[in-house]
Amino acid sequence: MRSGQITIKDIAKELGISASTVSRALKDHPDISSKTKEAVNELAKKWHYKPNAVALSLRNSKTNIIGVIIPEIVHHFFSSVISGIEDVASKAGYNVMIFQSNESYEREMENVQALLSSRVDGVLVSMSKETKDHSHFRELRDNGIPIVFFDRVCNDLSSDNVIVDDFAGAFAAVEHLIKIGCKRIAHLSAPQHLLLAQNRQKGFRQAMSKHKIPIDENLIIKCDSFDEAFLKTPELLALPEPPDAIFAVNELTAAGALLMVKKSGLKVPEDISIVGFTDGVVSRITDPSLTTLEQHGFDIGLKAAELIVERITAGDMDYEPVTKVVKTSLIVRGSTRPI
Amino acid sequence: MRSGQITIKDIAKELGISASTVSRALKDHPDISSKTKEAVNELAKKWHYKPNAVALSLRNSKTNIIGVIIPEIVHHFFSSVISGIEDVASKAGYNVMIFQSNESYEREMENVQALLSSRVDGVLVSMSKETKDHSHFRELRDNGIPIVFFDRVCNDLSSDNVIVDDFAGAFAAVEHLIKIGCKRIAHLSAPQHLLLAQNRQKGFRQAMSKHKIPIDENLIIKCDSFDEAFLKTPELLALPEPPDAIFAVNELTAAGALLMVKKSGLKVPEDISIVGFTDGVVSRITDPSLTTLEQHGFDIGLKAAELIVERITAGDMDYEPVTKVVKTSLIVRGSTRPI
DNA sequence: CTGAAAGCGCTAACAG
DNA sequence: CTGTTAGCGCTTTCAG
Numbered sequence: 001m002r003s004g005q006i007t008i009k010d011i012a013k014e015l016g017i018s019a020s021t022v023s024r025a026l027k028d029h030p031d032i033s034s035k036t037k038e039a040v041n042e043l044a045k046k047w048h049y050k051p052n053a054v055a056l057s058l059r060n061s062k063t064n065i066i067g068v069i070i071p072e073i074v075h076h077f078f079s080s081v082i083s084g085i086e087d088v089a090s091k092a093g094y095n096v097m098i099f100q101s102n103e104s105y106e107r108e109m110e111n112v113q114a115l116l117s118s119r120v121d122g123v124l125v126s127m128s129k130e131t132k133d134h135s136h137f138r139e140l141r142d143n144g145i146p147i148v149f150f151d152r153v154c155n156d157l158s159s160d161n162v163i164v165d166d167f168a169g170a171f172a173a174v175e176h177l178i179k180i181g182c183k184r185i186a187h188l189s190a191p192q193h194l195l196l197a198q199n200r201q202k203g204f205r206q207a208m209s210k211h212k213i214p215i216d217e218n219l220i221i222k223c224d225s226f227d228e229a230f231l232k233t234p235e236l237l238a239l240p241e242p243p244d245a246i247f248a249v250n251e252l253t254a255a256g257a258l259l260m261v262k263k264s265g266l267k268v269p270e271d272i273s274i275v276g277f278t279d280g281v282v283s284r285i286t287d288p289s290l291t292t293l294e295q296h297g298f299d300i301g302l303k304a305a306e307l308i309v310e311r312i313t314a315g316d317m318d319y320e321p322v323t324k325v326v327k328t329s330l331i332v333r334g335s336t337r338p339i
Numbered sequence: 340m341r342s343g344q345i346t347i348k349d350i351a352k353e354l355g356i357s358a359s360t361v362s363r364a365l366k367d368h369p370d371i372s373s374k375t376k377e378a379v380n381e382l383a384k385k386w387h388y389k390p391n392a393v394a395l396s397l398r399n400s401k402t403n404i405i406g407v408i409i410p411e412i413v414h415h416f417f418s419s420v421i422s423g424i425e426d427v428a429s430k431a432g433y434n435v436m437i438f439q440s441n442e443s444y445e446r447e448m449e450n451v452q453a454l455l456s457s458r459v460d461g462v463l464v465s466m467s468k469e470t471k472d473h474s475h476f477r478e479l480r481d482n483g484i485p486i487v488f489f490d491r492v493c494n495d496l497s498s499d500n501v502i503v504d505d506f507a508g509a510f511a512a513v514e515h516l517i518k519i520g521c522k523r524i525a526h527l528s529a530p531q532h533l534l535l536a537q538n539r540q541k542g543f544r545q546a547m548s549k550h551k552i553p554i555d556e557n558l559i560i561k562c563d564s565f566d567e568a569f570l571k572t573p574e575l576l577a578l579p580e581p582p583d584a585i586f587a588v589n590e591l592t593a594a595g596a597l598l599m600v601k602k603s604g605l606k607v608p609e610d611i612s613i614v615g616f617t618d619g620v621v622s623r624i625t626d627p628s629l630t631t632l633e634q635h636g637f638d639i640g641l642k643a644a645e646l647i648v649e650r651i652t653a654g655d656m657d658y659e660p661v662t663k664v665v666k667t668s669l670i671v672r673g674s675t676r677p678i
Numbered sequence: 679c680t681g682a683a684a685g686c687g688c689t690a691a692c693a694g
Numbered sequence: 695c696t697g698t699t700a701g702c703g704c705t706t707t708c709a710g
Binding site: 063073298 | 343344387389390391392393394396397400402404411412413414415417418419421422425426429434435436437438439449452453455456457458478482483565591594598601619620621623624625626637
């Protein structure tokens with residue numbers, strides 16, 4: 001067997017015609033005689049001819065590749081997003097190239113370099129927690145590569161964004177806690193340079209003040225992982241006036257808090273109600289299962305991919321950035337007490 | 340600003356030299372005068388020149404892309420594998436292209452076509468549950484593209500494999516159940532055309548017979564998802580002689596069984612011990628947390644990626660296939676009673 | 679030390 | 695209806 005894959009030339013040679021004729025025959029060009037077309041198509045099928053995407057990319061200056069940079073793949077939310085992206089992309093004829101930043105700014109910049117080299121047609125990014133400078137993203141745009149940010153977006157770079165309605169989600173969650181009678185609500189929050197964290201905290205505060213509940217700043221702490229919840233929850237419970245509810249910035253943190261509350265002998269939801277954010281498997285599987293906000297990761301992936309495909313096909317880098325907001329939905333489960 | 344990215348030609352033109360000189364200068368060719376080199380490198384940096392990977396791919400017939408086909412990204416195990424793959428790949432200078440089969444044979448074949456078209460250098464596959472015919476994978480190989488299967492491997496196609504030691508894992512799990520005194524052990528199993536499912540069941544059977552415990556075939560049922568566990572667990576518990584332990588083929592199934600057992604009023608682990616397979620977040624978060632087998636998804640990804648990179652660099656399709664086995668580790672948690 | 683030319687696979691303008 | 699040519703960006707002989 002010959003090495004390498006079949007090319008248009010191989011077919012041309014076999015049939016004693018020119019490469020361009022083969023090319024035209026394969027795309028059913030009206031100029032070509034049906035006899036030639038038949039012969040070409042038959043041989044192409046027989047030999048399993050597959051157009052060389054690399055050659056096409058070079059010729060058309062279009063790779064049909066969408067690059068994706070995410071902090072961590074191993075994360076229910078992010079893998080859902082990728083799943084959504086892959087879905088839209090494959091339907092639109094694009095392939096998806098994945099890069100992990102591992103929450104490192106350094107790595108994220110390398111990823112961007114690789115993306116530039118690869119000449120991807122568009123890029124989808126959820127920023128690393130470390131990232132504060134955005135010039136590498138600007139470089140993509142300067143090179144005519146459209147970007148859509150999702151979830152962890154840039155506040156200073158004017159850009160296309162697809163985000164969760166963090167504010168409304170947090171607001172709804174906290175309002176729910178208030179409605180079921182909670183008064184001292186703690187908030188386990190993420191670093192405040194993330195827009196997402198800001199908005200969730202804003203939602204928390206606004207819900208509290210709407211219902212005229214004083215905010216105890218001691219109940220708002222930075223705590224955004226399963227392990228950190230193990231450390232910090234006991235401290236909260238040890239306060240002179242401990243909380244009667246916890247609103248956590250994400251699912252794993254909520255699960256960690258839940259475990260620690262139970263371990264300390266308190267009952268959920270009788271003594272303390274807990275609400276998380278993001279509806280992954282985790283929230284369904286804890287005992288009691290977690291009241292949480294469905295974040296619709298898959299939808300975010302869909303929307304982000306649709307938007308980037310739009311930008312790519314428009315081919316015009318002079319667009320007005322849009323921000324698409326995906327609504328969250330409050331899912332009430334066992335970790336909050338009934339009204 | 341010019342549209343498209345900077346090319347070697349742009350630099351050549353600006354400097355009044357030829358493209359080939361620029362090319363050589365950029366790769367520090369000894370023939371080139373240091374003055375020229377300096378000028379070229381300076382301008383390249385100033386203009387943010389990035390070599391066009393597409394052109395390189397075409398020229399070298401090498402894309403530096405590794406294609407990955409997996410059933411579902413949204414799955415702790417698979418996303419861990421991808422993470423491992425991405426890690427190795429990026430270090431070795433490869434990019435990773437992701438395709439989901441969504442457990443569909445149809446889709447998997449389309450993925451392979453896309454991979455062929457993309458001229459990826461190598462492919463990593465975990466087969467869909469539906470796949471019984473493997474000619475599409477053979478086509479990859481016939482075109483000189485090496486494949487490494489992981490986790491869900493092909494039994495009839497002789498190929499490189501990276502698998503979990505399912506047999507030993509299952510054996511260890513069941514032996515542990517026996518040691519803590521369980522006698523009637525149920526096995527929630529996956530479809531038997533998957534090698535993985537066969538091996539786990541074999542491990543189950545062998546452990547039982549080693550300890551001379553009779554196997555009740557009514558306690559071996561096909562049940563491999565969270566929802567299915569909701570349906571089938573009550574049936575098991577309603578048997579005249581219900582089980583005193585459950586060994587589930589995966590984590591979510593174990594979690595589903597756990598919930599149903601608790602719901603039926605029985606206590607875990609006092610009345611029934613449960614062991615799962617795969618150590619994802621889920622197993623750590625259930626109450627009690629699940630005794631399970633760490634499947635080392637990340638390691639599988641590492642190994643698979645290392646192997647494919649090896650095959651690619653060897654560039655010889657005439658190799659003796661190897662099967663690498665990643666050991667599982669039994670993690671004992673609260674869902675099994677102490678000895 | 680540098681340049682011109684050819685070729686990776688494909689297509690589109692141009693020319694019969 | 696079909697072939698020739700040129701070019702996408704890059705490297706690598708071969709010539710100077």
